[in-house]
Amino acid sequence: MKIYEIVRFELQYISKRPANYIYFLILFVMAFLFAKQGIKGVTEVSVQVKENAPLIIHELTAFLNLPLLLITSAVMGMAVIRDFDYKMEQLVFTNPISKGQYLAGRFIGSFIVMVTLSFAIPLGSMAGELLSTKPASELLPFTPWNYLNSFLLIVLPNTFFLSALYFAGGAISKKAVVIYTQGIVLLIFISIVDEGVIETSKNLELATLFDFYMVQLLNLKTKYWSAAEINTQMVPISGAIIINRLIYIGVGVMALTLTFWRFKNTTKGHSTKKSAK
Amino acid sequence: MKLTIENLSKTYPNGTKALNGVNLNISAGMFGLLGPNGAGKSSLMRTMVTLQEADSGTATLGEINMLKDKDELRKHIGYLPQEFGLYPKVSAEMLLNHFAALKGIHDKQERKRTVNELLEKVNLTEHRKKNLGGYSGGMKQRFGIAQALIGDPRLVIVDEPTAGLDPQERNRFHNILSKLGRETIVILSTHIVEDVKDLCTQMAILNKGSILTHGNPKQLVKDMEGQIWEKVIDQEELGQIRQSHQVISDRFYDGQTMVRIVSTSNPGVGFQPVAPGLEDVYFSHVNR
Numbered sequence: 308m309k310i311y312e313i314v315r316f317e318l319q320y321i322s323k324r325p326a327n328y329i330y331f332l333i334l335f336v337m338a339f340l341f342a343k344q345g346i347k348g349v350t351e352v353s354v355q356v357k358e359n360a361p362l363i364i365h366e367l368t369a370f371l372n373l374p375l376l377l378i379t380s381a382v383m384g385m386a387v388i389r390d391f392d393y394k395m396e397q398l399v400f401t402n403p404i405s406k407g408q409y410l411a412g413r414f415i416g417s418f419i420v421m422v423t424l425s426f427a428i429p430l431g432s433m434a435g436e437l438l439s440t441k442p443a444s445e446l447l448p449f450t451p452w453n454y455l456n457s458f459l460l461i462v463l464p465n466t467f468f469l470s471a472l473y474f475a476g477g478a479i480s481k482k483a484v485v486i487y488t489q490g491i492v493l494l495i496f497i498s499i500v501d502e503g504v505i506e507t508s509k510n511l512e513l514a515t516l517f518d519f520y521m522v523q524l525l526n527l528k529t530k531y532w533s534a535a536e537i538n539t540q541m542v543p544i545s546g547a548i549i550i551n552r553l554i555y556i557g558v559g560v561m562a563l564t565l566t567f568w569r570f571k572n573t574t575k576g577h578s579t580k581k582s583a584k
Numbered sequence: 585m586k587l588t589i590e591n592l593s594k595t596y597p598n599g600t601k602a603l604n605g606v607n608l609n610i611s612a613g614m615f616g617l618l619g620p621n622g623a624g625k626s627s628l629m630r631t632m633v634t635l636q637e638a639d640s641g642t643a644t645l646g647e648i649n650m651l652k653d654k655d656e657l658r659k660h661i662g663y664l665p666q667e668f669g670l671y672p673k674v675s676a677e678m679l680l681n682h683f684a685a686l687k688g689i690h691d692k693q694e695r696k697r698t699v700n701e702l703l704e705k706v707n708l709t710e711h712r713k714k715n716l717g718g719y720s721g722g723m724k725q726r727f728g729i730a731q732a733l734i735g736d737p738r739l740v741i742v743d744e745p746t747a748g749l750d751p752q753e754r755n756r757f758h759n760i761l762s763k764l765g766r767e768t769i770v771i772l773s774t775h776i777v778e779d780v781k782d783l784c785t786q787m788a789i790l791n792k793g794s795i796l797t798h799g800n801p802k803q804l805v806k807d808m809e810g811q812i813w814e815k816v817i818d819q820e821e822l823g824q825i826r827q828s829h830q831v832i833s834d835r836f837y838d839g840q841t842m843v844r845i846v847s848t849s850n851p852g853v854g855f856q857p858v859a860p861g862l863e864d865v866y867f868s869h870v871n872r
Contacts, residue, residue, distance in 0.1 A: 316682045323673050393672070397668055398683070401633050401635065
């Protein structure tokens with residue numbers, strides 16, 4: 308009941324912030340424009356592969372995941388920090404709610420918002436395909452499930468991973484600057500893994516287990532596929548794909564566990580008076 | 585309902601001894617906690633409302649162990665911190681409703697009634713839909729008291745509540761506090777002696793983390809009768825008097841200086857006995 312109330316308030320609170328609608332719009336418009344123009348030209352597939360083949364949709368979705376990285380920091384990082392920023396923590400923490408209820412409520416509330424925002428990617432892409440500039444001969448029949456599949460495989464686990472990390476950073480440090488730093492570090496880390504480690508790796512099988520956007524991993528899995536296969540088949544979810552996703556979900560769960568363990572619902576202790584006067 | 589604090593101590597990591605063996609017995613009614621800035625008032629309040637851990641000692645509210653049963657205690661306390669903020673883009677009604685739900689008022693109708701009553705009590709009904717970011721200092725303080733009164737708490741703690749309020753708002757604030765139920769313990773922390781004199785039936789003076797004296801304000805004043813003296817002197821004499829007597833205050837008076845001292849016996853020629861006030865009780869302990 309208490310968690311439900313915290314989630315409910317969180318959603319109500321966030322729904323009053325115009326920034327969140329702008330985030331949704333940005334993601335939607337980006338997805339729409341790229342899907343409308345088609346991104347096949349920048350990928351390394353044969354000309355016979357259709358613009359809306361499952362693998363191309365995967366690549367498009369992976370690419371659109373990038374701006375989500377920054378949006379997640381803004382939404383999830385502030386879930387706890389705003390109580391300290393607005394000096395509300397003393398009013399909140401003297402209510403009969405446990406640390407677990409507080410953290411769970413805030414995380415779930417903000418994560419629901421994140422999932423909603425990230426849904427702009429499949430929605431925008433689908434709208435883009437429907438209004439595509441490409442001739443019909445270059446397109447397969449419209450299959451919404453392909454977009455949803457990519458969303459579930461790439462966007463959702465990635466959003467969970469990023470949400471958990473930013474939430475942890477904000478809750479444990481209670482400082483906004485930590486969130487920004489964390490965002491930059493994560494961005495660098497992901498691109499090093501992507502471009503440095505995976506692309507130069509001698510053991511590609513092993514390296515792609517850590518492929519955050521899963522583009523290289525899916526390319527590896529479909530290396531010997533014909534254009535016809537790429538057009539008609541989905542990459543089966545097994546082995547390396549499952550391990551890859553479990554790694555990121557696992558790290559996210561660890562970040563949340565660490566948050567519960569380290570977070571203190573008390574004030575910092577020393578007189579607040581001195582800084583105020 | 586009784587609040588009992590025994591031997592409560594707290595030392596901050598930087599070595600500051602915020603609380604040094606505090607003992608207090610507080611029963612229902614208004615209790616004034618007086619002390620200069622940095623005396624340990626806020627530390628004591630924060631410890632009582634579960635926001636800070638004590639190093640040693642015990643504190644109980646009725647049957648509740650205040651230092652251990654935090655969740656149980658939080659159901660029965662209301663706290664107005666000295667310094668706090670509010671989410672700017674949220675209305676008073678919405679935030680109060682949220683706090684009421686967190687306090688455990690689960691029934692929607694009952695919650696609505698509670699929120700409306702509280703808004704009425706602090707005279708914010710008219711502004712209930714307005715965003716808190718647009719509230720003035722006085723309105724914000726009134727919102728603060730409203731949230732502290734959710735769910736009929738047994739212990740209400742208000743830390744420097746009238747700082748920044750105009751006299752009219754201050755009066756209204758005092759009225760709200762003094763109208764609280766007869767079973768409620770209200771602790772008013774302040775450095776304004778006047779507030780305690782007017783409102784409180786019990787009080788304590790805290791300085792450097794220790795309780796210097798406690799009791800009924802009128803009784804404490806009465807106990808000082810015959811001990812307060814005044815004399816008009818030249819400014820140069822002040823240093824000398826400070827050495828031989830405990831000076832409570834000195835102020836300009838008709839081009840000269842009026843000095844006020846504490847002395848159990850007649851301090852000598854020129855000194856006139858005067859009626860003591862609560863300020864004298866306060867300064868005689870704090871400046872000792």
